[in-house]
Amino acid sequence: MDQARLIADNISKSFGKKEIIHHFSCSLNEGIHVFTGDNGCGKTSLLKMMMGLTLPDSGEIFLFGENTKIFSKHTKEKINFVSASDRTLYYKLTATENLKYIGHIYGIKKKDCDCIIPQLLEMVGIQEEGKYVETFSTGMKKRLMIAKSLINDPEILFYDEVFSGLDADGCQMALNVLERLKKQGKLIILVTHQADLIPENSTIYQLKDGKIYVLDR
Amino acid sequence: MFWIVKKELLMRLRYKMLTINLYLYPFFLIAPYVLVSEYYQMEGNVLINMILWVWLCQLLFGISDGISELRIEGTFMNILMSPCGFIGYLFYKYFFHIIDCSIITIVTASLSAIFLDIRVANLFLFLAACILFSISLFSFSLLFAGLVLKYKKVRSLNYFLQQVFGFLSGYTNNVYRFPTYIRFFSFLIPLTYSIVFFNQTTTNNMIFIILIALTIIYFLLGIAFLKKELHDLRKRGDVEQW
Numbered sequence: 368m369d370q371a372r373l374i375a376d377n378i379s380k381s382f383g384k385k386e387i388i389h390h391f392s393c394s395l396n397e398g399i400h401v402f403t404g405d406n407g408c409g410k411t412s413l414l415k416m417m418m419g420l421t422l423p424d425s426g427e428i429f430l431f432g433e434n435t436k437i438f439s440k441h442t443k444e445k446i447n448f449v450s451a452s453d454r455t456l457y458y459k460l461t462a463t464e465n466l467k468y469i470g471h472i473y474g475i476k477k478k479d480c481d482c483i484i485p486q487l488l489e490m491v492g493i494q495e496e497g498k499y500v501e502t503f504s505t506g507m508k509k510r511l512m513i514a515k516s517l518i519n520d521p522e523i524l525f526y527d528e529v530f531s532g533l534d535a536d537g538c539q540m541a542l543n544v545l546e547r548l549k550k551q552g553k554l555i556i557l558v559t560h561q562a563d564l565i566p567e568n569s570t571i572y573q574l575k576d577g578k579i580y581v582l583d584r
Numbered sequence: 585m586f587w588i589v590k591k592e593l594l595m596r597l598r599y600k601m602l603t604i605n606l607y608l609y610p611f612f613l614i615a616p617y618v619l620v621s622e623y624y625q626m627e628g629n630v631l632i633n634m635i636l637w638v639w640l641c642q643l644l645f646g647i648s649d650g651i652s653e654l655r656i657e658g659t660f661m662n663i664l665m666s667p668c669g670f671i672g673y674l675f676y677k678y679f680f681h682i683i684d685c686s687i688i689t690i691v692t693a694s695l696s697a698i699f700l701d702i703r704v705a706n707l708f709l710f711l712a713a714c715i716l717f718s719i720s721l722f723s724f725s726l727l728f729a730g731l732v733l734k735y736k737k738v739r740s741l742n743y744f745l746q747q748v749f750g751f752l753s754g755y756t757n758n759v760y761r762f763p764t765y766i767r768f769f770s771f772l773i774p775l776t777y778s779i780v781f782f783n784q785t786t787t788n789n790m791i792f793i794i795l796i797a798l799t800i801i802y803f804l805l806g807i808a809f810l811k812k813e814l815h816d817l818r819k820r821g822d823v824e825q826w
Binding site for chain 2: 380382412415418419420421422424436440441443444446447448450452454455456457458459460464467468469471472473474499
C-alpha cells in the first residue's frame with residue numbers, strides 16, 4: 368500500500384503555556400488542503416511543522432515516509448514553500464538571480480534553470496527588467512515567491528497566505544497555479560484567512576483553541 | 585552549488601562602500617602595530633601574524649555573523665529548507681571567505697609594501713599557506729557558529745573576542761613568553777600554530793600533529809554541536825527570531 372505523502376500522527380505544540388495544536392492527526396496525499404482560523408490560532412505554526420521547518424512537542428510528522436526529525440536532502444528536494452513574509456527573497460538580487468540562486472541550492476542544473484526560469488516568470492506575470500527585488504511592490508514580491516516555490520517541481524507545496532498583497536489579477540494567477548498543481552496530482556497545504564479565495568474542491572480545516580475541525584465546503 | 589559563492593561575491597559588488605571598508609580596514613588596523621614593532625625589528629613577523637589574525641576574524645565572525653545576517657534578512661528559512669542544508673551552506677560560505685581573505689591579504693600586503701616599505705616575502709606562497717591553515721580556523725568557526733545558534737547574543741561579543749583570540753595567539757608577542765596557564769589557552773586556538781609556524785618560534789614538529797588533531801576534534805565537535813543546536817532551534821520554533 369502506498370504511503371501518503373504527508374502524515375501527521377497525534378501532534379501537539381505549545382508556546383509557553385498556550386497550547387496551539389492539540390493532538391492533531393491527518394494523512395494527506397494530494398489535492399488542496401486549506402487551514403483557516405483567526406489570527407494567532409496557530410495556522411502558520413502548524414504549516415511550519417508540516418513542512419519540517421519546526422518540530423512538534425509531541426507526536427510525529429512524516430514526509431514521504433520519513434520523520435521530519437531526520438528531514439533528509441531527498442525529502443527537501445521534493446517540497447517547497449511560500450512564506451507569509453517576503454523576507455525570504457534576496458533584495459539585492461534581480462528576479463532571475465533570486466530564482467537561479469534558489470534553483471542552485473535545490474540542486475537544479477544550470478541548463479535546466481536557464482530553461483525553467485523564463486517560463487516561471489512569465490507564468491507569474493513578472494517581466495525581468497534587471498531591477499533588484501528591493502524595488503518590487505508587495506504584489507510583485509509575492510508573485511516571485513510563487514515562482515520560487517515551483518523551481519524544483521516539488522510534490523508538496525506549503526503556501527502561507529499566498530494571496531496577501533496580490534491584486535485581482537495576481538489572485539487569479541495564484542488560483543490558476545493552484546488548480547494546475549492540483550491537476551498534476553501535487554499536494555498543496557494552504558494557510559489563509561481569506562475565505563473568499565479558497566479554491567474549489569479543497570478540503571478545509573478550521574483551527575480554533577488548539578483543535579482542528581474539518582469543514583464541509 | 586557555487587552559486588552560493590557567486591551570490592556572496594555579487595553582494596560584495598553591490599554594496600561597494602561596505603566592500604571598500606572591508607578590504608582597506610585591515611591595513612589601517614594592522615599598520616600601527618607593524619610600525620611600532622619596527623623598533624624591535626619584528627615588523628615582518630607582526631605583519632604576517634596580524635594578516636593571519638584577520639583570516640581568523642573573517643572566518644570565525646564571517647560565518648557566525650553570516651548566520652545572524654541570514655536570520656535578520658529572513659533568508660535563514662531558505663537555507664534550512666533547501667537540500668543544500670545549513671551545514672552544507674557553511675562549507676560554501678567558507679569557500680567564499682577564502683576568496684575574501686585572499687583579496688584582503690593581497691591588498692594589505694600591497695599597501696604595506698607601498699606605504700610602509702615592509703614586504704611579505706613570497707606573497708603567493710604565503711597566501712597558499714594561509715589557505716591551508718584556514719582549514720583549522722574553519723573547523724574552529726564551526727564550534728562558534730553552534731554557539732551563535734544557541735545564544736544569539738554571543739554575536740555581540742564579536743569585537744571583544746577578536747582581540748582576545750589575537751592576543752592569546754601571540755600576534756604581537758612570542759606566545760612562549762606567556763605563563764604556562766595562558767599558553768595552555770593559546771594552544772587551543774588554531775591561529776597560534778600558524779603564527780608559531782611562520783615566525784619559526786619552535787622547531788618542534790609535534791605542533792603540526794597537534795594542530796591536525798585539534799582540527800579534527802573541532803570539526804567533529806563543531807558538526808555535532810551544530811546539528812544539536814539546529815534540532816533544538818527547530819524544536820523551539822524560533823527560526824525567524826534574531
